[in-house]
Amino acid sequence: MGKQSQSKKQRQADQRAQQSLSRIQLPFPEDLADESGGGTLVDMYLRAAAAFIEPTGDKPTEGSLREGMRRLLQQLDEYLELLPTSLRLAEGVRRHLACKKGCNWCCTIRVSCTAPTILLLADYLRRTLDEPGMAALLGRLQAHEAQTVTLTPLEVVLKARMCPLNVEGLCIGYPARPMTCRTYHSYSVQACIEDATEYGKQPMVPMDSVRMMMRTPVTRALDACLDAYGLDSRELELVPALKIALTEPDAGARYAAGDDVFGPANRPDVREAQEKDMADRGLA
Ligand code: SF4
Ligand code: SF4
Structure with missing residues (x-):
């Protein structure tokens, strides 16, 4: 594609983004602007918000929320792809990203997200799993939940x-x-193994702070859009929220209509325990 048509395409995309942003009242993220590289973070925030709003318009539906979420995640992936995959540590040693397909020690961490991700995920699973596959997944969700009720928040x-x-x-x-x-990663698989197998030890998994930071403006944009639409923007536990989306009739449509359909997946006590643990370990 020639340079002229590329810049025309970019201008059209910028115009669409401006139109989308004019549809709802978004707060300006002062705190992001004050960070180093604040201009870039604010730009990411606005672009992520525009990506989410464009299919959603003035009145969100289950389908438009899913599409907005898909576009927002695509944008996050594009940002992540631009980042280097190696890191120079303070001691001058260069480390390479340890993540690869099939490595899955990290699939044991607590995962939380807001409702639009759950709607997107549930829709994807409904479309791709056959009947036995879905029954098996529901069984695993049930078993995970049954185990959760026996655990303390920490x-x-x-x-x-x-x-x-x-x-x-x-x-x-x-x-x-x-x-x-999407943003979890590690420069040492050994640290991930210890994190997954040695409860109570919780080693520091070496990560790139820039890669972790990428999530902040995108999450903030999503929360701001949901708040502007008057929709639930609480952080939900992945497993119970997904079970609700897959088993409750019309969960997505009810969420888009403002019902508190995912209330049981909201665990402020767990969030509090995580925040305290991170503060105790000097990570907050
Ligand atoms: S975060 Fe750790 S466990 Fe997960 S893929 Fe990367 S190296 Fe493997
Ligand atoms: S949802 Fe996340 S934690 Fe669960 S299997 Fe997929 S990548 Fe792993």
């Missing part, structure tokens, strides 16, 4: 438990997986 955060979407080492919802799964 154990829910720190105890490694395999995600019910992981089958033979691979994620069966990969294209629609939550942002946590």
